[in-house]
Amino acid sequence: MRWQQAAHKIISECMALARLPLEPKPGFRVLSYHSVGGNALGDHLGLSSISPKLFKKHISSLSEYKIVGTNDADLNHNQLSVGITFDDGYRDNLYIAAPILVANNMPFTIFIATDLVANGANGFLSTHELKELSKLPNVTIGAHGKTHTHLTRLKESQILIELQDSKSYLEDLLGESIQSMSYPYGDVDERVLYAAKVAGYKNAFTSNFSINNSQTEALKLNRCAILNGDTTRTLTQKINGDWDWRGILGA
Numbered sequence: 549m550r551w552q553q554a555a556h557k558i559i560s561e562c563m564a565l566a567r568l569p570l571e572p573k574p575g576f577r578v579l580s581y582h583s584v585g586g587n588a589l590g591d592h593l594g595l596s597s598i599s600p601k602l603f604k605k606h607i608s609s610l611s612e613y614k615i616v617g618t619n620d621a622d623l624n625h626n627q628l629s630v631g632i633t634f635d636d637g638y639r640d641n642l643y644i645a646a647p648i649l650v651a652n653n654m655p656f657t658i659f660i661a662t663d664l665v666a667n668g669a670n671g672f673l674s675t676h677e678l679k680e681l682s683k684l685p686n687v688t689i690g691a692h693g694k695t696h697t698h699l700t701r702l703k704e705s706q707i708l709i710e711l712q713d714s715k716s717y718l719e720d721l722l723g724e725s726i727q728s729m730s731y732p733y734g735d736v737d738e739r740v741l742y743a744a745k746v747a748g749y750k751n752a753f754t755s756n757f758s759i760n761n762s763q764t765e766a767l768k769l770n771r772c773a774i775l776n777g778d779t780t781r782t783l784t785q786k787i788n789g790d791w792d793w794r795g796i797l798g799a
């Protein structure tokens with residue numbers, strides 16, 4: 549464990565111990581993971597790649613919650629449910645994370661930055677592996693843009709290409725309708741929201757650290773980043789809403 553991860557674990561655990569447990573907030577709480585046991589994109593601190601051992605512990609502790617697929621969530625439901633998502637499309641999602649989730653009968657969603665797959669980028673799913681992943685029980689494949697870029701920095705026409713091309717690439721490859729996406733870097737503004745609507749997405753996920761309920765827009769759903777070093781205590785607190793103050797920091 550690198551010092552940054554060790555430091556995060558210590559800080560995270562101290563903050564977890566210092567927090568008063570709240571009653572879980574009702575709504576759809578969506579967790580966002582990246583790599584499990586590999587190297588995540590631009591992850592200089594090593595926080596976005598969770599160790600397989602810790603991931604297993606997280607999944608065991610999630611068994612006490614109602615886990616719902618991201619296309620099946622009812623935002624008007626007045627009880628807590630949890631969604632599990634992964635961004636980017638890492639190979640380890642198929643070989644390490646998926647077997648654990650399938651064995652526990654938990655639905656999960658993987659958002660794919662399609663050029664990383666199409667170009668055979670190192671550490672990412674190949675087209676063959678992505679097809680294999682898409683056939684597993686309870687898996688949902690969504691898009692994560694084409695080139696994994698900050699969408700708000702692009703012209704309207706380029707934003708639309710990013711969102712439409714990634715959707716049609718996945719639909720052609722997998723032979724299924726792609727209804728959801730997550731915004732790379734959680735980067736979204738009114739122009740990006742409009743493009744997501746035009747491209748035909750039914751739901752789309754940001755990185756805003758909060759829960760989803762009947763007040764949440766379907767193309768601006770919130771998610772909570774889960775990091776390496778987050779103990780099961782921290783995970784439970786993030787699910788229960790004890791960490792939603794992070795939302796005001798624009799995490």
Ligand SMILES: [Zn+2]
Nearest residue numbers: 635636732733
């Ligand atoms: Zn990403």
